[in-house]
Amino acid sequence: MAATEATKAADDAYDVIVLGAGPTGENLADRAHAAGLSAVIVESELVGGECSYWACIPSKALLRPVTARSEARRVPGLSDAADVALDSSAVLAHRDAFAAYWKDDGQVRWLDSVGIDLVRGQARLAGPRRVVVDGGRVLSARHAVAVCTGSRAVLPNIPGLAQARPWTSRDATSAKKVPGRLVVVGGGVVGVEMATAWRALGASVTLLVRGDGLLPRMEPFAGHLVAESLAEAGVFLRTGVEVREVRREAPGGPVTVVLDSPPGPGGPGGTPSDEIIADELLIATGRAPRTEDLGLETVGLTPGSWLDVDDSCRVKGVTGGWLYGVGDVNHRALLTHQGKYQARIAGAAIAARARGVPILESDRWGAHTATADTLAVPQVVFSDPEAASVGLTAAAAERTGHRIRVVDQDLAAVAGASLYADGYRGRARMVVDLDREVLLGATFVGPGVGELLHSATVAVAGEVPIERLWHAVPAFPTISEVWLRLLEAYRG
Numbered sequence: 001m002a003a004t005e006a007t008k009a010a011d012d013a014y015d016v017i018v019l020g021a022g023p024t025g026e027n028l029a030d031r032a033h034a035a036g037l038s039a040v041i042v043e044s045e046l047v048g049g050e051c052s053y054w055a056c057i058p059s060k061a062l063l064r065p066v067t068a069r070s071e072a073r074r075v076p077g078l079s080d081a082a083d084v085a086l087d088s089s090a091v092l093a094h095r096d097a098f099a100a101y102w103k104d105d106g107q108v109r110w111l112d113s114v115g116i117d118l119v120r121g122q123a124r125l126a127g128p129r130r131v132v133v134d135g136g137r138v139l140s141a142r143h144a145v146a147v148c149t150g151s152r153a154v155l156p157n158i159p160g161l162a163q164a165r166p167w168t169s170r171d172a173t174s175a176k177k178v179p180g181r182l183v184v185v186g187g188g189v190v191g192v193e194m195a196t197a198w199r200a201l202g203a204s205v206t207l208l209v210r211g212d213g214l215l216p217r218m219e220p221f222a223g224h225l226v227a228e229s230l231a232e233a234g235v236f237l238r239t240g241v242e243v244r245e246v247r248r249e250a251p252g253g254p255v256t257v258v259l260d261s262p263p264g265p266g267g268p269g270g271t272p273s274d275e276i277i278a279d280e281l282l283i284a285t286g287r288a289p290r291t292e293d294l295g296l297e298t299v300g301l302t303p304g305s306w307l308d309v310d311d312s313c314r315v316k317g318v319t320g321g322w323l324y325g326v327g328d329v330n331h332r333a334l335l336t337h338q339g340k341y342q343a344r345i346a347g348a349a350i351a352a353r354a355r356g357v358p359i360l361e362s363d364r365w366g367a368h369t370a371t372a373d374t375l376a377v378p379q380v381v382f383s384d385p386e387a388a389s390v391g392l393t394a395a396a397a398e399r400t401g402h403r404i405r406v407v408d409q410d411l412a413a414v415a416g417a418s419l420y421a422d423g424y425r426g427r428a429r430m431v432v433d434l435d436r437e438v439l440l441g442a443t444f445v446g447p448g449v450g451e452l453l454h455s456a457t458v459a460v461a462g463e464v465p466i467e468r469l470w471h472a473v474p475a476f477p478t479i480s481e482v483w484l485r486l487l488e489a490y491r492g
């Protein structure tokens, strides 16, 4: 049946009901369907979810021209030609095209082509295995309901903030014009990526961080190198500051951000002082689960909470074990690729349970256990330079009781890196488990390192012994030769 035609009452019982058609929901429905189960997706906004329209895709479309220009500036023969301002209209138009002009026809066609039904509307649980859409249509699930409703930006409780109508990640990825002065609050991934993009597009950017550095979940050198480069690009970075109050006197007028800190070193909008005036204010301080109006109370759970799941992504404490929480909504790893991974795991687990096949929960790397969520999550921050990591940082490895050795390497010392860009700056680290002689984590910072990350992910998830990695020969002269340097340093 066509995706858009799922309206007949006779079809209201499905094997699997998926709430939310983001990357996670789409993949889960696909896996369930491929295993021979009937599946329907309920979506209240656009098929494709946050990632396609207000997150990964538009943000990377904004950032690619920034890093391409930056790299070209360091290549002899191109550097003069690349020493130009970005054509912001062209970049924004490129972004609009990648966000499919905020229309989901293409993704609806895909659902259609694979045979997954779509119901548009706001879904709510109404007791075990039942879902009500827009307060009317009732769907029932023979085997499972999978909540894949994702997350939304959080606005901290700062006086005047909500009334000032700040940007969230949605505005920062879809804005139609470049603000003259932009203040960004939050030094995590969204704050760093969006400060990078809007500064390169011509905005005067101040980045406010309450901790002492950027990208606090990565190895500290990642934040240091990215901060250094943002400062060179002209971003005013202020660490150790809290926003005390926000005022916007008139809609569309300037916004005043009042800080709880000593006067700053300077920046756009009238500093030094403890007030910054800007045209827009982006709040990038983390996410909350989209579970507040989902009927969780009808199945004994707390509305607005992250869903607590086991390693097959089944929600804990629900009688009958029919409810799954997959993707951002379970707070295991808020990344598209991890949501899709969990969807593959949960889809297989739902199909196995539907067929009465035993689930091997003790098999850490089996088909029904999302072990990579805790041991091997890869992430690329598409800043300039890129920061890429997988697995545990040294601090996290020590916290979890591993006996480790840390090996660092200057990426500039690798021939492939110096050929890649003049004056290449970057660093790599591997964290080795001394008891098992396998890699627990790796981090690379530098131009082009995002594409290096999967080699590390294979090593970490595969628990490849160091002595075998010695035989994985990196091609000369690529940046991957850093592996050789790291292993040489480890082996001595």
Ligand SMILES: Cc1cc2nc3c(=O)[nH]c(=O)nc-3n(C[C@H](O)[C@H](O)[C@H](O)COP(=O)(O)OP(=O)(O)OC[C@H]3O[C@@H](n4cnc5c(N)ncnc54)[C@H](O)[C@@H]3O)c2cc1C
Pocket: 019, 020, 021, 022, 023, 024, 025, 042, 043, 044, 045, 046, 047, 048, 049, 050, 051, 054, 055, 056, 057, 059, 060, 121, 122, 123, 124, 148, 149, 150, 151, 169, 173, 190, 290, 293, 294, 326, 327, 328, 329, 333, 334, 335, 336, 337, 338, 339
């Ligand atoms: C600015 C930004 C950039 C990012 N960049 C990257 C990146 O480069 N790489 C990466 O891996 N991750 C990135 N992320 C994270 C990534 O966007 C999320 O991890 C991913 O979107 C999660 O997918 P999901 O399917 O779980 O949820 P979502 O993509 O949020 O999809 C959930 C869907 O559920 C729907 N929904 C919600 N409630 C209901 C309801 N009651 N009824 C029906 N439908 C409902 C929503 O409308 C939405 O379509 C970024 C995030 C942000 C904010």
Ligand SMILES: NC(=O)c1ccc[n+]([C@@H]2O[C@H](COP(=O)([O-])OP(=O)(O)OC[C@H]3O[C@@H](n4cnc5c(N)ncnc54)[C@H](O)[C@@H]3O)[C@@H](O)[C@H]2O)c1
Pocket: 156, 185, 186, 187, 188, 189, 190, 191, 193, 208, 209, 210, 211, 216, 242, 243, 284, 285, 286, 287, 334, 335, 379, 380, 381, 382
């Ligand atoms: N390239 C990518 O993979 C990518 C890009 C963007 C977002 N994402 C994902 O999206 C999620 C959300 O990103 P995010 O940057 O919003 O969240 P985050 O949790 O990564 O960072 C938020 C930062 O804001 C700080 N903060 C919290 N409250 C604050 C306050 N009141 N004042 C100042 N700072 C405050 C936190 O200490 C934290 O450092 C992340 O989990 C991230 O993995 C991924």
